[in-house]
Amino acid sequence: MKNIFVCCLLALGLVACAGDCARHERNAKAPVFFKHNSVEILPDSLTQLDDGAIYMAGHRFKTIELNGYADETGRDAYNMDLSKRRVEKIRSHLVKKGVAKDRIKIKWHGTERGEPYEEHRRVDITIK
Secondary structure, eight states: OTTSOHHHHHHTTSSOOOSOHHHHHHTOEEEEEBOTTSOOBOHHHHHHHHHHHHHHHHOTTOOEEEEEEEOTTSOHHHHHHHHHHHHHHHHHHHHHTTOOGGGEEEEEEEEOOSSOGGGGSEEEEEEO
16 A cells, blocks of 8 residues: 555555554654656556545544655756745645645745656645
8 A cells, every 4th residue: 555645545444453543643644646757646646646635534633744845857956946836736736626725835845866756747745
């Protein structure tokens, strides 16, 4: 279940907790991936993002932190802007799904180096 909001699935009763559920909730983290040079969310990640919004609806005291990245194939200034647009896209999607904007903190970091490139075209989502 890599790349899935495990705690969301726990909360919905879709999987059983095999350990410390409070620890799972504190560390609920998942990446959302994008197409190359784009803010278009990959379909698998969109489903996961919607699951996260459902989880947040049931946990109104939780906040979300979004950290955006881009791969190293573009210029640094462009990648900084791209990572910013990606976190804004995710925030907008979550707000449309009912998560209050003030519960979402965003940061963007630009280029992340190394291969495989597709792993760097992402926004990491951490539920706190």
